[in-house]
């Protein structure tokens with residue numbers, strides 16, 4: 001914030017410096033989920049993270065939110081160390097975490113109300129965001145009355161209404177069908193372009209990662225470290241539904257998949273050995 | 276229920292049938308089914324009462340022990356119009372209800388507060404769990420004589436018994452409900468900016484609510500049990516006292532009359548509670564149209 005005037009280049013939005021995260025079970029066994037993990041996300045940058053299942057992607061995001069603390073290393077947001085939950089962070093959950101007892105508008109109003117806005121203000125903001133995600137007709141529906149895609153849009157509105165400078169997304173669209181997912185991609189890119197937030201987007205879907213991101217991080221099979229980083233030099237604004245037919249896109253996917261495949265295979269081999 | 280309606284719709288379906296007709300047919304099928312259910316409910320009640328009455332009159336059932344529906348009815352009428360040996364029926368009913376209701380409300384509020392509080396504090400609940408199990412293993416009614424000894428024959432001892440019976444049920448459910456609250460949902464609320472208190476009020480309590488309500492249903496009858504058992508053991512007024520006196524005079528009709536009264540009161544309370552619950556839980560998907 002203040003360093004915007006002092007420093008010539010503002011500090012990166014997110015820095016993970018030599019992070020290690022261990023889980024110790026009640027019986028005393030320890031499991032290292034992330035080891036010597038380094039990552040930097042510049043302001044306004046869209047970073048996608050891919051890696052085999054169970055390698056430690058969600059754990060990494062949890063460290064950035066401040067919900068969990070690293071066992072070693074440091075997490076910095078906008079140049080300052082994380083200390084508890086940071087109000088500048090927004091988080092989109094893999095499974096939707098809407099409050100089932102609140103209707104659509106109440107769900108979206110939750111953030112501003114938690115942050116001390118008045119009811120009238122919160123309502124106005126919520127209506128605005130719900131219009132943007134195309135749900136103005138469903139203000140008083142309850143989550144169970146909506147389709148999966150609609151629920152996802154509600155949770156996006158719920159996250160975006162707080163205008164996070166740092167947006168973390170954990171496989172947010174993996175439960176959606178392909179058509180809805182493409183629509184959500186377009187919406188996400190539009191919102192991101194308007195807001196210029198810094199995004200970390202975790203996914204299993206490599207094409208999704210390449211289509212959306214400026215940089216793709218490939219993680220190793222657990223314990224996760226960064227295996228390689230690819231800069232995606234495709235022009236913006238991108239049309240997600242069309243980009244997948246471009247040669248450049250296909251080349252990126254091929255190269256990164258070669259890289260990722262080894263890790264996925266390692267991870268499966270370990271899982272079957274353990275079983 | 277669904278398959279009945281499905282059946283009737285599909286049998287009624289002809290090419291060219293409009294949505295309106297299908298809906299009308301489905302509604303008709305639902306109404307018909309409701310009538311069938313009600314018909315059999317009433318029929319079974321009438322049959323039981325009739326068999327009881329006929330049995331009592333023919334001597335097949337000994338009316339000395341089992342009374343008869345007509346005797347119970349006339350006893351209730353007599354109590355309602357002329358009063359009981361212990362004063363007016365309504366006064367006695369009022370005494371029992373007062374004990375039960377005070378016990379019910381204080382017990383459930385305390386149960387919710389302690390359950391929600393302890394449910395969120397892992398260390399404290401680990402420490403206290405052994406004591407809770409121990410106290411929980413005492414059959415609560417054995418406390419009646421102790422309460423009466425300490426608090427006397429009046430209101431306080433009955434309220435205490437009703438309270439303790441209600442408290443443990445509600446507490447256990449609130450505690451479990453809090454434990455089951457979705458981790459991600461709590462994390463979501465925190466990241467959206469909720470303080471600890473807001474998380475408790477807006478996430479943890481609502482998600483424990485279905486557990487709590489399930490316990491409130493049973494615990495009203497527990498409150499009544501507490502009040503009546505307390506009155507058995509020692510009281511001057513109340514339905515339990517009426518039963519106790521009827522027992523002393525071998526008055527089977529009187530005992531059954533008191534039981535019928537308690538049954539009606541509990542059913543009414545249950546009904547009111549379902550109404551409140553349906554209002555509060557209108558967000559729930561499994562809500563069906565035909566809850567009585």
Ligand SMILES: Nc1ncnc2c1ncn2[C@@H]1O[C@H](COP(=O)(O)OP(=O)(O)OP(=O)(O)O)[C@@H](O)[C@H]1O
Pocket residue numbers: 023024031033051052053054055056057058059060222
């Ligand atoms: N609270 C926890 N306690 C113990 N172990 C945990 C905990 N959370 C995660 N782990 C372990 O850490 C490892 C990484 O988990 P994580 O959820 O970060 O994987 P992931 O990469 O997000 O997987 P997926 O792609 O399937 O979502 C796993 O081996 C998991 O078992």
Ligand SMILES: [Mg+2]
Pocket residue numbers: 057058059170
């Ligand atoms: Mg995950």
